[in-house]
Amino acid sequence: NAGVTQTPKFRVLKTGQSMTLLCAQDMNHEYMYWYRQDPGMGLRLIHYSVGEGTTAKGEVPDGYNVSRLKKQNFLLGLESAAPSQTSVYFCASSKGIKGTGERNEQFFGPGTRLTVL
Amino acid sequence: QKEVEQDPGPLSVPEGAIVSLNCTYSNSAFQYFMWYRQYSRKGPELLMYTYSSGNKEDGRFTAQVDKSSKYISLFIRDSQPSDSATYLCALPSPYQTGANNLFFGTGTRLTVIP
Numbered sequence: 001n002a003g004v005t006q007t008p009k010f011r012v013l014k015t016g017q018s019m020t021l022l023c024a025q026d027m028n029h030e031y032m033y034w035y036r037q038d039p040g041m042g043l044r045l046i047h048y049s050v051g052e053g054t055t056a057k058g059e060v061p062d063g064y065n066v067s068r069l070k071k072q073n074f075l076l077g078l079e080s081a082a083p084s085q086t087s088v089y090f091c092a093s094s095k096g097i098k099g100t101g102e103r104n105e106q107f108f109g110p111g112t113r114l115t116v117l
Numbered sequence: 118q119k120e121v122e123q124d125p126g127p128l129s130v131p132e133g134a135i136v137s138l139n140c141t142y143s144n145s146a147f148q149y150f151m152w153y154r155q156y157s158r159k160g161p162e163l164l165m166y167t168y169s170s171g172n173k174e175d176g177r178f179t180a181q182v183d184k185s186s187k188y189i190s191l192f193i194r195d196s197q198p199s200d201s202a203t204y205l206c207a208l209p210s211p212y213q214t215g216a217n218n219l220f221f222g223t224g225t226r227l228t229v230i231p
Contacts, residue, residue, distance in 0.1 A: 004160070031217060040125060042205065042223035043161070058218070090160055094217055104149065104209035104217040108160030 002026055004109035006091050012115045013081045021076040021112050023091030030096030032074040033058075033106065034066060036087040043090065049074055050096065081116045088113050118143050121208055123222025132231050136193040140206035140222045143187065147220075150182050151207040152191045155224065161205055165191065196229045203227070 004025045013019055023032065034046040045058030049068040063085060065077045074093075078085060092106040123140045130136055138152075149168050153161035165180045167173040173180045181190040193200055206222040 033218075040223060042123075043221040045218060048218065092160075096217065104151075104219060105163050105166070106219060108162070110160050111158070 004091055004093055004107050006089075006109040006112050008112060009110070010113045012117065013078075014117050015082060017081050018077070018079050019081065019114075020078075021089055021091075021114075023074045023076070023093075023109060024072055025074075025091075025093040025107070026072065027093060027107065028071070029093035029107070030071075031094045032068065033092040033094075034064070034074065034076045035090045035092065036060065036085075037090060037111075038087050046076065046089075081114075083116045086114060086116045120144060120220040121206060121222045123206055124225055125223050127226040127228065129228045129230060130196055132196060132198060132229055134196050134229070136191075136196050136200070136227060136229075138191040138193075138204050138206075138225050138227070140189050141187055142189070142208055142220075144211065145184070145187065146211035147187075147208045148211060149209045150180065150189050151209070151219070152178075152180060153205045153207055153221075155203045155205060157202070164204070193227075196227075198229045198231050201228045 007022045033048040035043045044060045047066040049055050052071040055066045067075045089112045091109040094106045121142050151166050152164045154164040155161040167180045170182045170184045177194045179192040203224040203226045205224040207219040210218040
């Protein structure tokens, strides 16, 4: 049981290049999330998904696209990387149980460190 | 105004000290309160979870919620070097839309010196 895994762990891009970050979870979770973490800014939600085939915008979606073709995978794409996208990216997943009295625990992957030159 | 505010620190204490980490929030609709711990170059992990006001204890850790002041705290007793990490408060969204999104504090970086 690997939990949440992310690939790659590190990446250096030049401005204007594109790339895709892959997140996979083996916990059969419905909900998945992409965050970026920057010094002094904390974790900021980029996009999220409430199930296979669905995606929605979070707090800082500009410059990113996502896809959830399979329940266990959530991809984050950068079409034209910019230096402002230099960050650590975390993927997370949760059961997706709604209603009061339910835990909202999100399980995080180890992160991808991205540098855009 | 941000939903959740947290003093970023950093905080440095000697081994064995009592540590107090704090967050404030603005919306009285928040009902659940979480603390995540994040070791250097790792993803955050849930440390404690509590509902409503009062205290919840788990070993050396105590989570405290004061809803009247919109103030939450995490206390660490007999702090150990292995407690050195960034601690983030997280509040599950009280809104009906979204995917059980969490509002995170910016995190407080703690170092426990042997």
